[in-house]
Amino acid sequence: MSTVWKPSVTVAAVITRQHDQHLQFLMIEEETDEGVRINQPAGHLDPDETLQQAVTRETLEETAHDFTPTALIGSYLSRYVSPVNGEQVTYLRFAFSGELGQVHQRDLDHGILRTVWMTHAELLASQERHRSPLVLQCVNDYLAGQSAPLSLLFTHPSALVTSQLK
Numbered sequence: 001m002s003t004v005w006k007p008s009v010t011v012a013a014v015i016t017r018q019h020d021q022h023l024q025f026l027m028i029e030e031e032t033d034e035g036v037r038i039n040q041p042a043g044h045l046d047p048d049e050t051l052q053q054a055v056t057r058e059t060l061e062e063t064a065h066d067f068t069p070t071a072l073i074g075s076y077l078s079r080y081v082s083p084v085n086g087e088q089v090t091y092l093r094f095a096f097s098g099e100l101g102q103v104h105q106r107d108l109d110h111g112i113l114r115t116v117w118m119t120h121a122e123l124l125a126s127q128e129r130h131r132s133p134l135v136l137q138c139v140n141d142y143l144a145g146q147s148a149p150l151s152l153l154f155t156h157p158s159a160l161v162t163s164q165l166k
Contacts, residue, residue, distance in 0.1 A: 013041045061109040076094075120143065
């Protein structure tokens with residue numbers, strides 16, 4: 001019996017604001033099997049959605065804010081090995097920058113404890129609590145000015161078959 005390997009596709013939003021002369025990043029604190037971790041608003045690509053739709057949805061679910069992606073910061077491949085059970089997962093993450101919109105009165109996703117604005121220095125000082133090394137990598141790439149147009153991303157209509165049949 002052969003097994004098909006495939007990475008888990010995820011999206012992440014790198015959202016910033018200027019506050020008291022400091023650039024801050026909107027982060028979430030989430031409960032995981034390894035305790036409370038810091039992450040960008042992020043999550044999995046669901047069936048029948050584009051990468052841009054996924055990052056918009058995940059940001060709303062985890063921060064209660066609308067989000068409009070305006071640029072692709074990068075794509076990232078990493079492997080995670082659970083210290084709890086040794087399970088290995090390879091992630092393919094697409095990170096986006098964009099505009100934060102209206103806040104909504106709604107519950108945050110299960111496991112999300114709160115949102116928090118953090119400076120780069122605070123993120124550097126809390127690396128041991130990051131959900132993944134990709135958290136800081138995405139921020140550093142953003143700060144380095146890494147940015148690509150969303151037109152680089154193409155979703156063939158066949159990827160959206162179920163939603164087209166409704």
